[in-house]
Amino acid sequence: MSTLTLIQAVNDGLKTAMRGDERVLVLGEDVGPKGGVFLATEGLTSEFGPERCFDTPLSEDGIIGTAIGMAVNGLRPVAEIQFQDFIFPAFDQIVSEAAKLRYRSGGQYTAPMVIRTPYGGGIRGGLYHSQSGEAYFAHTPGLKVVIPSTPHDAKGLLLASIADPDPVLFLEPKALYRSVKGEVPEGDYRVDLSTLRTVRPGKDVTVFCYGAMVPVCERAAQQAAEQGIDCLVVDLRTLTPLDEEGVLEAAKATGRVVTVHEAPRFCGYGAEISALIAENVIEYMEAPIRRVTGFDTPFPNTLEHHYMPDERRVLDAIESVARF
Amino acid sequence: MSSALQILAEDGRLVGPEPDLGAEELIALFGHMLRVRCLDERMLKLQRAGRIGFVGTATGLEASLIGTASALQPEDWLWSGLREGGAAVMRGLPLSEYVAQMYCNANDTAKGRQMCNHFQHKASHYPSWSSVIGTQLPHAVGAAFASRNRGEKVVHAAYCGDGATSSNGFHSALNFAGVWKVPVVFVVVDNGWAISVSSKAQTAATSFAAKAQAYGFEGRDIDGNDVLACRAAMDEATRQARSGGGPTLLVLRTYRMLGHSSSDDPSKYRDAGEVEAWAARDPIQRFETWLVQQGLLTPDARRQREEEIRAEIDAVIHEQEAAPPMALRTLVEDVYEQVPRHLRAQFNAFLRVAEERGDAQPGDGAFPL
Ligand SMILES: Cc1ncc(C[n+]2csc(CCOP(=O)(O)OP(=O)(O)O)c2C)c(N)n1
Ligand SMILES: [Mg+2]
Numbered sequence: 296m297s298t299l300t301l302i303q304a305v306n307d308g309l310k311t312a313m314r315g316d317e318r319v320l321v322l323g324e325d326v327g328p329k330g331g332v333f334l335a336t337e338g339l340t341s342e343f344g345p346e347r348c349f350d351t352p353l354s355e356d357g358i359i360g361t362a363i364g365m366a367v368n369g370l371r372p373v374a375e376i377q378f379q380d381f382i383f384p385a386f387d388q389i390v391s392e393a394a395k396l397r398y399r400s401g402g403q404y405t406a407p408m409v410i411r412t413p414y415g416g417g418i419r420g421g422l423y424h425s426q427s428g429e430a431y432f433a434h435t436p437g438l439k440v441v442i443p444s445t446p447h448d449a450k451g452l453l454l455a456s457i458a459d460p461d462p463v464l465f466l467e468p469k470a471l472y473r474s475v476k477g478e479v480p481e482g483d484y485r486v487d488l489s490t491l492r493t494v495r496p497g498k499d500v501t502v503f504c505y506g507a508m509v510p511v512c513e514r515a516a517q518q519a520a521e522q523g524i525d526c527l528v529v530d531l532r533t534l535t536p537l538d539e540e541g542v543l544e545a546a547k548a549t550g551r552v553v554t555v556h557e558a559p560r561f562c563g564y565g566a567e568i569s570a571l572i573a574e575n576v577i578e579y580m581e582a583p584i585r586r587v588t589g590f591d592t593p594f595p596n597t598l599e600h601h602y603m604p605d606e607r608r609v610l611d612a613i614e615s616v617a618r619f
Numbered sequence: 620m621s622s623a624l625q626i627l628a629e630d631g632r633l634v635g636p637e638p639d640l641g642a643e644e645l646i647a648l649f650g651h652m653l654r655v656r657c658l659d660e661r662m663l664k665l666q667r668a669g670r671i672g673f674v675g676t677a678t679g680l681e682a683s684l685i686g687t688a689s690a691l692q693p694e695d696w697l698w699s700g701l702r703e704g705g706a707a708v709m710r711g712l713p714l715s716e717y718v719a720q721m722y723c724n725a726n727d728t729a730k731g732r733q734m735c736n737h738f739q740h741k742a743s744h745y746p747s748w749s750s751v752i753g754t755q756l757p758h759a760v761g762a763a764f765a766s767r768n769r770g771e772k773v774v775h776a777a778y779c780g781d782g783a784t785s786s787n788g789f790h791s792a793l794n795f796a797g798v799w800k801v802p803v804v805f806v807v808v809d810n811g812w813a814i815s816v817s818s819k820a821q822t823a824a825t826s827f828a829a830k831a832q833a834y835g836f837e838g839r840d841i842d843g844n845d846v847l848a849c850r851a852a853m854d855e856a857t858r859q860a861r862s863g864g865g866p867t868l869l870v871l872r873t874y875r876m877l878g879h880s881s882s883d884d885p886s887k888y889r890d891a892g893e894v895e896a897w898a899a900r901d902p903i904q905r906f907e908t909w910l911v912q913q914g915l916l917t918p919d920a921r922r923q924r925e926e927e928i929r930a931e932i933d934a935v936i937h938e939q940e941a942a943p944p945m946a947l948r949t950l951v952e953d954v955y956e957q958v959p960r961h962l963r964a965q966f967n968a969f970l971r972v973a974e975e976r977g978d979a980q981p982g983d984g985a986f987p988l
Contacts, residue, residue, distance in 0.1 A: 324813075324816065325815045325816060327816075327888075328888040329887055329888050330887075332814065352785035352816075353753075353785040353821065357785070384786070419672045421733050421737070421750070423734070591962060592962065595732050597732070597945045598949065601978070602950060608972055
């Protein structure tokens with residue numbers, strides 16, 4: 296065990312995968328000698344050489360398109376998109392190609408690859424360095440969408456994603472890169488790609504969240520506890536495939552549900568969670584399901600702290616469903 | 620760089636045709652170049668002091684920006700990337716708006732929504748750039764189509780970096796511009812680096828200029844640290860575009876002297892020797908040497924002019940430090956022409972919490988639903 300930040304855990308995960316499987320390679324913008332703009336790939340080129348960790352020309356479409364070809368032909372590429380905001384030039388390659396290759400070929404061809412990318416707000420990056428686009432991708436059959444919120448999960452989920460037979464979009468909450476630290480096992484271990492994590496048990500209100508909203512919800516739950524409201528906080532970790540049973544169990548446990556994400560509300564991931572609960576266990580619900588989200592606007596810069604859900608807004612929703 | 624167009628050699632000697640510019644114009648160009656450098660200096664200082672978040676500098680690129688953009692007419696458009704703010708100031712962007720944008724404060728015409736270094740100036744036809752590399756290039760082509768469609772003699776200058784030449788937008792823009800023969804000049808500021816990736820790693824072609832040939836028009840390599848060469852090449856390209864002769868690609872060979880941004884440490888990926896070699900080709904120094912030789916400038920004129928510019932910038936900074944807080948309503952405005960009902964409702968729900976914790980200012984009132 297060592298104590299690592301989330302970004303160090305990603306780096307450790309990449310090194311572990313590359314040491315264990317020579318088919319694994321890393322490509323992207325500035326991932327080579329610079330080690331990535333957030334340093335996720337620091338030391339990879341020096342340890343594994345420029346054949347296995349290298350800079351590409353500035354084209355996300357090219358990065359993902361060629362990574363698909365590598366994956367089809369026996370390599371295990373881990374492609375970095377510098378910011379999730381810049382993934383859209385590759386949207387076609389991800390949505391039309393990587394996600395559908397297995398299906399359209401009747402299982403003859405597959406693209407086992409990982410696309411890592413930092414996402415979310417909190418670094419004063421304005422509307423093109425802050426977005427949370429998980430819903431676009433969770434809506435795409437054939438793709439898995441994974442979001443860690445702790446160093447332990449970052450490494451374990453990344454190793455599971457690299458070993459996975461299907462394409463995985465691995466969204467890293469950049470606001471947590473250096474703000475969370477935790478124990479990380481040495482060597483290879485995998486965190487299953489279809490189980491949620493109970494962050495904190497509770498019996499009054501269930502809060503579903505992921506990514507950088509997890510610590511926000513934990514703090515809101517502590518404040519709620521001071522008022523005698525006991526919150527069950529759930530980190531979803533894998534948006535697709537979703538641990539549906541786990542979600543329904545957690546919802547039933549309290550009968551009162553709040554979902555939290557930074558992304559806009561309309562057609563956001565919280566809507567999927569509430570629909571799942573409404574369809575299956577509505578008879579257990581004692582209050583309307585509340586969503587705490589970013590606004591249905593682009594991401595601001597100067598006012599980003601108001602755009603992103605914070606403890607106060609989460610607490611407000613917890614109180615309102617608790618009191619209902 | 621032997622094949623690149625050069626008018627002033629590195630030591631400031633005239634090796635090309637006499638510039639077609641009067642003394643006043645030449646001195647004005649020099650002043651604009653100095654302003655670019657002084658703005659970088661001051662903005663970096665503010666960034667280090669924690670007053671602003673980020674600076675994308677143009678130090679080393681002064682000749683490229685000022686030389687080319689000074690050839691544009693007031694009615695022409697400039698489609699920018701990260702580093703053309705100094706050209707915008709030359710074309711009329713008030714310094715106060717430049718600095719307000721860097722502060723992303725309530726005086727910023729973009730209402731603090733963009734990151735630093737994302738300028739706009741409608742009056743001089745300088746649209747707001749997103750951040751997404753290369754996306755502005757097809758916009759320039761479409762806008763040039765529109766200008767021509769109305770019979771206007773307007774030229775659209777589309778700027779991008781060496782890295783951007785690998786983007787989808789670059790290919791689409793050059794392809795469409797060639798097919799449509801629209802009045803566009805593509806200006807690639809090849810500053811050697813795209814963050815940590817050398818411009819040599821973007822293409823296997825010997826120069827980005829070679830790419831134009833494949834799209835059916837001319838591409839030219841220019842010494843980007845030679846303001847007179849940049850100006851002359853742009854004069855010719857805009858003349859051609861304005862008279863219906865179609866697009867040109869200009870590739871300005873220059874060098875990003877500082878980090879990619881204030882958060883980048885370039886010593887991790889590039890040689891100090893390379894930086895020193897380029898420092899010896901400093902574009903301001905080169906132009907100054909020639910101007911002094913011509914008797915157009917006294918040896919201490921630069922220092923004086925820099926002091927004036929710095930004082931001017933400092934006064935503006937002082938003013939912007941006193942900007943009022945950003946109105947909370949800007950959170951939901953400008954998404955659509957009218958704030959729709961669901962956004963008014965989202966804002967009102969947020970405002971209740973904001974008022975409780977004292978974040979709301981007078982005037983941040985709820986919307987009628
Ligand atoms: C589509 C896209 N991908 C990645 C980035 C991140 N990024 C910002 S600037 C930059 C390098 C740009 O290099 P260049 O085009 O040479 O312009 P320069 O910064 O040198 O002026 C990169 C990769 C981005 N902004 N947009
Ligand atoms: Mg560049």
